Amino acid sequence: MLDINLIRENQEFVIKALQDRQMDPAPVTRMVELDQLRRTTLAEVEKLKAERNTASKEIGRTKDAAERTAKIEAMRVVGDQITALDQQVKEVETELNSLALNVPNIPDGRVPYGTGEDENVVIRHEGVVAEPKFDTIPHWDLGTALGIIDFERGAKLTGSRFYVLNDGAARLQRALISFMLDTHIRNGYHERYTPYMVKSDALYGAGQLPKFRDNLYRDAEEDLWFIPTAEVPLTGLYMNEIIEEEELPLRLTSYTACFRREKMSAGRDVRGIKRGHQFDKVELYCCLPEKSDEEHQRIMHSAEEVCRKLELPYRIIQQCTGDLGFSAQLCYDIEVWAPGCKEWLEVSSISNDGDFQARRGAIRYREKESGKPRFLHTLNGSGLGLPRTLIAVMKLTNNRTGRSSFRKR
RNA sequence: GGAGAGGUGCCGGAGUGGUUGAUCGGGGCGGUCUCGAAAACCGUUGUAGCUUUCGGGCUACCGUGGGUUCGAAUCCCACCUUCUCCGCCA
Numbered sequence: 001m002l003d004i005n006l007i008r009e010n011q012e013f014v015i016k017a018l019q020d021r022q023m024d025p026a027p028v029t030r031m032v033e034l035d036q037l038r039r040t041t042l043a044e045v046e047k048l049k050a051e052r053n054t055a056s057k058e059i060g061r062t063k064d065a066a067e068r069t070a071k072i073e074a075m076r077v078v079g080d081q082i083t084a085l086d087q088q089v090k091e092v093e094t095e096l097n098s099l100a101l102n103v104p105n106i107p108d109g110r111v112p113y114g115t116g117e118d119e120n121v122v123i124r125h126e127g128v129v130a131e132p133k134f135d136t137i138p139h140w141d142l143g144t145a146l147g148i149i150d151f152e153r154g155a156k157l158t159g160s161r162f163y164v165l166n167d168g169a170a171r172l173q174r175a176l177i178s179f180m181l182d183t184h185i186r187n188g189y190h191e192r193y194t195p196y197m198v199k200s201d202a203l204y205g206a207g208q209l210p211k212f213r214d215n216l217y218r219d220a221e222e223d224l225w226f227i228p229t230a231e232v233p234l235t236g237l238y239m240n241e242i243i244e245e246e247e248l249p250l251r252l253t254s255y256t257a258c259f260r261r262e263k264m265s266a267g268r269d270v271r272g273i274k275r276g277h278q279f280d281k282v283e284l285y286c287c288l289p290e291k292s293d294e295e296h297q298r299i300m301h302s303a304e305e306v307c308r309k310l311e312l313p314y315r316i317i318q319q320c321t322g323d324l325g326f327s328a329q330l331c332y333d334i335e336v337w338a339p340g341c342k343e344w345l346e347v348s349s350i351s352n353d354g355d356f357q358a359r360r361g362a363i364r365y366r367e368k369e370s371g372k373p374r375f376l377h378t379l380n381g382s383g384l385g386l387p388r389t390l391i392a393v394m395k396l397t398n399n400r401t402g403r404s405s406f407r408k409r
Numbered sequence: 410g411g412a413g414a415g416g417u418g419c420c421g422g423a424g425u426g427g428u429u430g431a432u433c434g435g436g437g438c439g440g441u442c443u444c445g446a447a448a449a450c451c452g453u454u455g456u457a458g459c460u461u462u463c464g465g466g467c468u469a470c471c472g473u474g475g476g477u478u479c480g481a482a483u484c485c486c487a488c489c490u491u492c493u494c495c496g497c498c499a
Contacts, residue, residue, distance in 0.1 A: 009485085038459095039458095039459065041471090042422070042459055042460095042468085043459060043460075043467095045461070046458090046459065046467060046468045046469085047467080047468090049467085049468060049469085050467055052479075052480080053467095053468090053480080056427070056479055056480040057477070057480085059427075059479055059480070060427035060428080060479095060480075061427080061428085068479095071479070072478095072479045072480095073479085074477060075479035075480080076478095078438090078479085079478085079479065080481090082415095145479085223489095230487070242456090277450090371438095371454095373456075375478055407487090
């Protein structure tokens with residue numbers, strides 16, 4: 001959520017930001033109109049309320065019955081006006097709010113302009129992508145051949161894009177989760193185990209709703225939604241709270257399953273375990289008062305450390321304006337090389353959201369000096385996504401030993 | 410799932426229709442006293458919005474959302490949530 005004052009005072013700037021993101025800026029103009037209407041109507045109705053409050057107190061003191069009745073009659077008219085104006089304010093606010101919830105964060109000045117994913121910028125390479133000494137096999141073939149990934153039974157149980165990990169693959173994933181969490185904990189992050197289902201509030205706060213509704217699974221009868229990422233419960237953790245400045249920064253890490261409904265056509269991009277509807281992820285999260293650049297790097301380091309220790313060659317991508325995530329103002333992706341399917345796989349996306357989520361979820365801290373509550377900055381990044389790490393590690397293991405270390409069954 | 414009782418400010422806890430944004434106690438902060446501290450005493454202590462001649466002024470908020478009323482923390486309805494007992498269960 002953007003500050004309405006920012007939109008009012010820097011309308012052109014906000015419009016430019018939306019255009020850079022390849023989005024329609026029309027709602028911004030409408031928001032400015034509504035904001036103006038809201039304030040004039042509010043001034044009007046509040047004046048009437050002040051009048052009524054004074055009169056009501058007088059009525060309380062009035063002993064004379066006739067006089068009392070006269071005053072009540074007079075106030076009844078004012079009461080009706082208030083009801084009508086309150087209704088108007090509410091309608092305006094409802095429209096304003098629904099527009100505001102769909103306006104993305106403003107890209108940081110350093111985000112390169114680009115119309116979409118293809119214009120993201122590779123800013124750094126780490127590790128060497130070795131030429132394979134023999135033909136490589138994509139993980140869906142390797143996993144099936146080794147008997148450690150069972151796509152057929154996954155589909156039988158749940159449907160397409162669900163799978164079962166057997167023996168070594170299941171065990172390897174579990175070990176990777178522990179390894180990732182332990183790495184982050186050593187780097188100062190505190191582990192949290194959260195619910196995998198949340199109320200819609202948490203999804204609005206994190207910026208998943210209302211825009212990405214179609215990508216979410218939910219309980220049909222209750223207001224309960226499966227999390228698409230641990231970022232959602234971690235952001236929700238401190239919603240509607242005021243944190244003391246001494247307690248910041250809050251550095252959190254969490255392992256969760258993630259559920260994404262996203263309908264994609266079957267084909268190469270969804271082949272294997274790369275893009276399942278359910279996947280595991282270890283998440284990194286931080287909230288702190290402003291000055292979030294340094295913290296962004298800190299999250300990067302912890303995520304990169306996992307790649308380095310696993311000896312996975314990787315590269316850092318900077319998202320351009322056209323690809324930048326909805327809530328993010330600055331975002332880097334980490335992609336590891338998967339020799340099996342010969343492609344770079346995004347295993348992490350590390351965003352600085354500024355105060356965007358904090359405004360949506362009313363996450364604040366009390367500034368020590370002034371004693372005033374302020375919005376804080378939130379950052380999040382994967383550290384890392386499990387299935388894709390598994391893909392890269394599986395191949396690596398096979399490469400190094402020349403044979404599988406997994407027992408076929 | 411059934412039965413019952415609650416949700417009030419940083420905390421505890423009053424308050425069942427009219428100067429109650431909220432008695433009181435504790436805590437915090439400022440001060441007096443003191444060599445210093447404790448004690449005692451005095452003062453102060455929420456969030457948000459609108460507006461301002463920047464001194465302020467006004468409005469809203471007592472779990473959330475509706476309703477009744479000239480007027481609601483107080484009455485009515487729905488929901489969320491906590492606790493106790495019973496049932497069920499890893």
